[in-house]
Amino acid sequence: MNAAPVLVGYTAAVGFVAPRLLLCAGWPYRAPALAAAVWHALMVSFSIGVALAAYNLAMPAEHLHAGLVGLLHSCGMRVGPGEPDPGAAHRLAVALPAAIGIVLVSSFVFHVVRARRTRTRHREAVDLVGRHSAQLRATVLPYGIPAAYCLPGRHARVVISDAAVRELTSEQLNAVLEHEQGHIAGRHHLVLAAGEAFHSVFRLLPLARHARERMPLLLEMVADDRALRRHSSEALATAMYEMAAARTPKGAFAAGGHTVLIRLKRVLGPRKAPHPAFWGSVAAIAAAVPLLPLLVACPPGLS
Amino acid sequence: MRRLGDLEAEIMDRLWTWNRPATVREVVDDINKTRPIAYTTVMTVTNILYNKGWLLRGKQGRAWLYSPVRSREAYAAALMEDGLGESRDRPAALVHFVEKMSEEEVAALRKALRNVGRQAKS
Incomplete structure (x- = not known):
């Protein structure tokens, strides 16, 4: 039996329906790391589903006219000379999923390498212009507005403006620095690069768009949670406010800025982690989802 | 070394x-x-x-x-703006602490903070 219809249906559900369900769910902000894992599991599952569907569509099944090559042939398109050649169909069936895999992996490598090149250039300049503070474990740049960011990667740097060092209390400052260390320790740049890679291959897919849009916010929340392990929510929230308010341009609207508000309310509100049983079942689903298309394509005991 | x-x-x-x-x-x-x-x-x-x-x-x-070529401050400002994602090229390279917000959003933020202050006191 050819599993193509089931696979196509499953893949479509993962690519179009699942992101909508995830966007409506209430728990992702309470367990941002788990939510990020679920987004990635869906992306992996979709990629495997597409590859297997391509394989099953191209593979001639019961008779030669089934499958993609047979279909093209019966539609009057001549794929190769004469009757469809089972060898060609077979090669196509293997080449399609392989091509999908190669495109995805090279897209990821491209994004990682390009981002690293940008970071390296930036880091070299930061090292020349700024002063490294061993106490803060950060590089301080002379800049009149309290601000901070990090350059993740192998030679990671946390960069903070001297205005932030001057104007924030030490408790606030440490909360901000801990937040940035969270990005570095969690290797969030690789998580972002994976999302970017998936998006540049499946550009119009709702899953790709929503995952890319949602991922930065989830990662900020993961870093917030890390800062909150050692620092009070008041310190983190007020630091966040100081930094956001200082950089607000007069009369200008910035896109996506409302995420600070979401984070701030989350940090200040009652933070309740999801029930362990719920957490465990979502994690189990996230782990199983990438394997589902394989189960559909090659049901154990049937093949 | x-x-x-x-x-x-x-x-x-x-x-x-x-x-x-x-x-x-x-x-x-x-x-x-x-x-x-x-x-x-x-x-x-x-x-x-x-x-x-x-x-x-x-x-x-x-x-x-x-x-x-330029003062330390001028370089620092350019780097900061680049790092905070205010320049046109925003690769996923730099992760920054907070994004820019509109004035309405800052006002909403201030209100959220005030509410928490009140809750803490009561």
Whole structure:
């Protein structure tokens, strides 16, 4: 039996329906790391589903006219000379999923390498212009507005403006620095690069768009949670406010800025982690989802 | 061990602090106050900085006078804006603490903070 219809249906559900369900769910902000894992599991599952569907569509099944090559042939398109050649169909069936895999992996490598090149250039300049503070474990740049960011990667740097060092209390400052260390320790740049890679291959897919849009916010929340392990929510929230308010341009609207508000309310509100049983079942689903298309394509005991 | 980048930073630091064009000899003499360093090493690294576009140079008599292209503050501002994602090119390279917000959003933020303050007191 050819599993193509089931696979196509499953893949479509993962690519179009699942992101909508995830966007409506209430728990992702309470367990941002788990939510990020679920987004990635869906992306992996979709990629495997597409590859297997391509394989099953191209593979001639019961008779030669089934499958993609047979279909093209019966539609009057001549794929190769004469009757469809089972060898060609077979090669196509293997080449399609392989091509999908190669495109995805090279897209990821491209994004990682390009981002690293940008970071390296930036880091070299930061090292020349700024002063490294061993106490803060950060590089301080002379800049009149309290601000901070990090350059993740192998030679990671946390960069903070001297205005932030001057104007924030030490408790606030440490909360901000801990937040940035969270990005570095969690290797969030690789998580972002994976999302970017998936998006540049499946550009119009709702899953790709929503995952890319949602991922930065989830990662900020993961870093917030890390800062909150050692620092009070008041310190983190007020630091966040100081930094956001200082950089607000007069009369200008910035896109996506409302995420600070979401984070701030989350940090200040009652933070309740999801029930362990719920957490465990979502994690189990996230782990199983990438394997589902394989189960559909090659049901154990049937093949 | 000191790396090349450290010496680059030391040279730039002096030129920015002095705030006037200086010769390689002056830089070497100043570094020599704390540790010995060869003139040729400093000259090579200064030349690298010139080629990278960090320094300008002009001849005075037989010696080259070097000065930074831009002030430390100007570089820092450009880097900060780049790092905070305010420049046009925003790759996923830099993760910043907070994004820019509109005035309405700042007002909403302030309100959220005030509410929490009130809750904490009551």
